Amino acid sequence: MRKLVLLSALVLAFSTTIVAAQTTMKKEKRQERKELRKLEGNEVNARSQDQFAMDFPKNTNPTWERTKNFDEATFMKDGKSVTAYYDYDAILVGTSTVKAFSDLPKKAQKAIGDKYKGYTQKAVIFYDNNEDSNSEMVLYNLPFEDADNYFVELQKDAKNVVVKVTTNGQVTYFADIK
Numbered sequence: 001m002r003k004l005v006l007l008s009a010l011v012l013a014f015s016t017t018i019v020a021a022q023t024t025m026k027k028e029k030r031q032e033r034k035e036l037r038k039l040e041g042n043e044v045n046a047r048s049q050d051q052f053a054m055d056f057p058k059n060t061n062p063t064w065e066r067t068k069n070f071d072e073a074t075f076m077k078d079g080k081s082v083t084a085y086y087d088y089d090a091i092l093v094g095t096s097t098v099k100a101f102s103d104l105p106k107k108a109q110k111a112i113g114d115k116y117k118g119y120t121q122k123a124v125i126f127y128d129n130n131e132d133s134n135s136e137m138v139l140y141n142l143p144f145e146d147a148d149n150y151f152v153e154l155q156k157d158a159k160n161v162v163v164k165v166t167t168n169g170q171v172t173y174f175a176d177i178k
Contacts, residue, residue, distance in 0.1 A: 039088060044071045047090035055092050056084065069138055087135040094137055094146070099124040104150055107169030112152060115171065116163070122153035140175045153177065 039045075044064040048071035052062060062073035062084075070085040070093065077097075085093040101109065101121045112121075127139065129146045136143050139151060140162050150165040151174060164174040 038068055039066055039071065042066055045086070045090055048073075048086035051086060051090045051092065052084060085137065087133070089135075091133050091135065092130045093133045093135045094127055094129045096139070097126045097128070099126045099150065101152070104152070104165055105167070105169035108150070108165040108171050111169070111171040112154070112163065112165075116154050116156070116161075119154040119156040119161075122155055122160075123151075124153075125151045127151065140177060142175050144174070 044066050049064065052073045053060075056062075056073075056075065056077070059075040059077060062075040065072045065074070070087060071090070073084045073086070075082055075084070081098050083096045085095070087093050101124055103124065103126070104112075112119075125139070127137065127149050129137070129148050133146070135146075137146055138144075144164065148167050150167075152163050152165060154161050154163065160177045162174040162177055164172050
């Protein structure tokens with residue numbers, strides 16, 4: 001019995017150490033996150049174009065745009081419009097895809113219907129984070145945590161808002177848009 005209690009205590013201590021180490025690693029990853037650098041000039045970086053060709057080899061005809069923070073390649077994939085975002089170092093930060101409201105988790109559809117009664121659903125965008133990138137992402141002129149999320153534009157009269165929806169259906173206010 002005494003050995004069992006001792007063994008349980010050791011297992012608990014070991015588990016606590018693992019959780020603490022994982023938490024520390026996540027904090028370190030956030031701290032090493034690259035600060036978003038503005039892109040200079042109007043020309044898309046040739047390195048971004050080359051990296052796109054490696055990341056999406058079957059998509060040979062993207063439309064490119066240089067924005068304040070990213071080189072953006074918009075292309076069709078499986079019949080859907082996709083935008084790939086490349087940072088200052090020509091690294092894929094993530095992609096966004098146009099979705100339907102019905103693509104949201106059921107829990108989120110209900111929460112939006114309850115909390116935003118009278119609002120009309122406009123665009124739904126799914127952002128798919130590139131887990132290998134440490135760059136910050138910006139949508140609707142706001143940075144956000146680099147996780148896979150849906151963004152839903154809603155309108156009521158002259159008020160336009162965006163809510164963020166996690167893949168497990170959590171809904172939070174994200175931004176007002178004009």
